[in-house]
Amino acid sequence: MSAYSQGDAAAFDALYARHKDSTFRFVLRQCHCERAIAEELFQDLWMRIINASRFYRVEAKFTTWLYRIAHNLLVDFYRRNGRVFNISLDDSENMVEEPVEKMGAEPHNITANQQSLEKLQTCIEELPIEQREAFLLQQEGGLSLQQIADITGCKQETIKSRIRYAVKKIRQQLSDES
Amino acid sequence: MSDNSQKQELADDMQDIAELYAASQTEQSPADRDDAILTAAHESAKSRSKSANQRRGVYHPPLAIAATLVLTIGLVVLIKQDIEQSSLPPSIDESLSESFSPTIQSSQEETTQALLDQETKLQTSDSAPIPAKASTPPTIEKIQAANSEPLAGVASDKVLGESMPQPQQASSEALKEAVQRVETRRQDALQRARATNTDMKREALAQKRLFAKKMRDKPLAQAAAPPTTTPQRVIPEVDTMPPAIRTAQRIGHQKGEVRVVTDQLEVWYDENHRWISPEQYFALELKRLDGPTYGTVVTYPAYESVTEWETLIDRLADGRECPMVFFHERWRRLPDVLDLDERLRNYGGCADVFNE
Numbered sequence: 001m002s003a004y005s006q007g008d009a010a011a012f013d014a015l016y017a018r019h020k021d022s023t024f025r026f027v028l029r030q031c032h033c034e035r036a037i038a039e040e041l042f043q044d045l046w047m048r049i050i051n052a053s054r055f056y057r058v059e060a061k062f063t064t065w066l067y068r069i070a071h072n073l074l075v076d077f078y079r080r081n082g083r084v085f086n087i088s089l090d091d092s093e094n095m096v097e098e099p100v101e102k103m104g105a106e107p108h109n110i111t112a113n114q115q116s117l118e119k120l121q122t123c124i125e126e127l128p129i130e131q132r133e134a135f136l137l138q139q140e141g142g143l144s145l146q147q148i149a150d151i152t153g154c155k156q157e158t159i160k161s162r163i164r165y166a167v168k169k170i171r172q173q174l175s176d177e178s
Numbered sequence: 179m180s181d182n183s184q185k186q187e188l189a190d191d192m193q194d195i196a197e198l199y200a201a202s203q204t205e206q207s208p209a210d211r212d213d214a215i216l217t218a219a220h221e222s223a224k225s226r227s228k229s230a231n232q233r234r235g236v237y238h239p240p241l242a243i244a245a246t247l248v249l250t251i252g253l254v255v256l257i258k259q260d261i262e263q264s265s266l267p268p269s270i271d272e273s274l275s276e277s278f279s280p281t282i283q284s285s286q287e288e289t290t291q292a293l294l295d296q297e298t299k300l301q302t303s304d305s306a307p308i309p310a311k312a313s314t315p316p317t318i319e320k321i322q323a324a325n326s327e328p329l330a331g332v333a334s335d336k337v338l339g340e341s342m343p344q345p346q347q348a349s350s351e352a353l354k355e356a357v358q359r360v361e362t363r364r365q366d367a368l369q370r371a372r373a374t375n376t377d378m379k380r381e382a383l384a385q386k387r388l389f390a391k392k393m394r395d396k397p398l399a400q401a402a403a404p405p406t407t408t409p410q411r412v413i414p415e416v417d418t419m420p421p422a423i424r425t426a427q428r429i430g431h432q433k434g435e436v437r438v439v440t441d442q443l444e445v446w447y448d449e450n451h452r453w454i455s456p457e458q459y460f461a462l463e464l465k466r467l468d469g470p471t472y473g474t475v476v477t478y479p480a481y482e483s484v485t486e487w488e489t490l491i492d493r494l495a496d497g498r499e500c501p502m503v504f505f506h507e508r509w510r511r512l513p514d515v516l517d518l519d520e521r522l523r524n525y526g527g528c529a530d531v532f533n534e
Contacts, residue, residue: 009223016216024207039208046215048482050222055485055507069482076480117202124199139199167192174198 001062005053012053016046019066022140026067029124029136030074045073060150067141068151071133078129116174123170131166134159434459436519443521456525460501463512464489467503474499478509498527 003011023045028038048069056065124132130152137148145163149156433448444453447462454462464470469489472479476493488504489512501512511531513522522528 004219004223007223007226009220012219012223013216016212016219020207020212020215021205025203025205028205039211042207043211043215047218050215050219052482053222054226072480072482116198120195120198120202139196140203163192167195170195 001053001056001065005056012050015062019063020046023066023070026070026136026140027074029140030129030133031077032125032129033077041073041077045070048073061147063141063143064147064151067137067143071151074133119174120170123173126173127166127169131162131169134162135166138163434516434518434522436521443525445519445522456522459522460512463516464491464501469503470501492527492531494527494530496527498530500525500527500531502531 001011001015004015024038024042027042027045028035031038031041033041049066052069124135127135133152134148137143137151138145141147143151145156145159148154148159152159431446431448433446435446437444437446437453439453443456445456445459446452447454447459449462467487467489470491471488472490474491474493478490478492484504486504486506490502490509492500492502492509494500502509503512503515504510505515511523511528513519513525513528
């Protein structure tokens with residue numbers, strides 16, 4: 001990004017090739033909207049990256065910066081459309097962590113067939129926004145709990161709980177279907 | 179628990195889900211969007227490097243012109259000062275102690291030298307041995323003694339510009355006349371030099387008395403000023419100061435100075451030399467920054483869309499307002515950034531702008 005901010009267009013090509021698909025999927029899943037709108041948002045995200053590259057400073061990982069802008073873009077999108085981040089009842093900061101065994105189906109018992117893949121998409125779409133965002137940031141961005149916490153402005157423990165509950169719900173639904 | 183161990187624990191918990199998710203994610207960004215984004219990025223990079231070059235190009239000529247002007251003006255001022263210094267009459271002390279004496283001495287020396295030259299030429303024309311350069315002028319007797327020897331040429335005619343019909347006798351008489359004339363001229367020159375010396379001394383003395391009188395008459399502060407006849411360089415301190423500081427010194431107020439008049443704060447605005455209300459002051463400062471960029475707002479614009487030195491007026495819930503400026507990647511209170519008086523920093527909504 002530093003190279004691009006100094007006018008190296010090839011640096012941007014490499015950066016874009018590395019992150020375009022993951023950011024597109026993040027926006028597509030997280031906006032909970034039509035594909036065309038998601039594409040618009042995706043393009044808007046990268047235009048913001050291009051415009052803001054002049055002010056980019058190497059203070060954090062580029063991925064963190066990228067997904068923070070994506071997060072802000074989606075927050076703006078929700079506000080424009082009269083939607084707000086809903087704090088789900090099971091997502092308080094004080095919630096007690098349950099042991100993994102009690103959180104639903106046992107690990108490694110879900111097989112990757114076509115049906116379960118389609119079902120997974122539906123499960124993710126049905127997650128509360130905050131849980132979905134935390135889950136997607138981890139899966140698509142490969143970000144750590146701390147990085148996700150920095151992006152969303154939450155505590156690390158909250159992010160951890162959100163991801164746990166997201167996984168629990170997904171696993172539960174997949175198990176029910178199977 | 180450390181971040182890594184937490185991450186590992188979480189990863190173990192959701193390994194199957196993560197694998198399933200990775201297998202399900204086949205969507206790719208649309209090709210037309212890719213093209214549009216990459217085109218925009220390339221154009222931005224191109225324009226950025228171009229504008230950087232232009233900026234360099236734009237700044238170079240004015241810088242060169244400014245540097246040339248500064249050098250030229252500096253040289254002109256120096257030369258002018260040197261000329262003024264050299265054209266000024268010497269100081270009284272110098273004139274009394276040194277200046278006049280060398281003048282007289284040099285004029286005397288010049289006169290004496292001229293006479294000696296003439297006499298030497300005359301002697302040479304009479305084939306007399308050339309006397310060593312004497313410190314005192316030769317006397318008439320010496321010249322007459324020299325003239326007793328036979329004349330060899332007419333070189334003296336050329337010197338005196340007169341014809342001599344009888345070679346020996348005539349030349350002797352002409353020589354006497356010439357010597358007398360030279361002697362007369364010498365006496366005249368000496369008299370003139372003495373007179374000039376006396377006049378100059380008198381004039382210098384008069385100037386000194388006049389200056390002493392002025393010094394006695396003037397108040398103490400003014401008396402410290404150097405006399406007009408002294409060719410000292412006066413450093414123009416006031417002229418070299420920036421106009422704003424000079425104005426502030428003249429008027430006695432500084433920009434942003436605060437006073438309380440009938441329980442109302444007033445701020446000194448230097449540009450129009452007036453005391454104005456803090457609201458007016460903030461408005462003028464915002465205008466100076468081409469603002470307020472986002473007008474009066476309740477909600478701040480997205481960070482990504484804001485650039486440095488953009489401004490807005492933050493309206494609090496109770497209607498109070500505070501001018502804000504985006505400075506060093508944060509929204510800050512304008513009076514803080516401008517380093518204004520503490521009372522202005524907490525004026526109106528600025529006192530609670532960070533509490534909401």
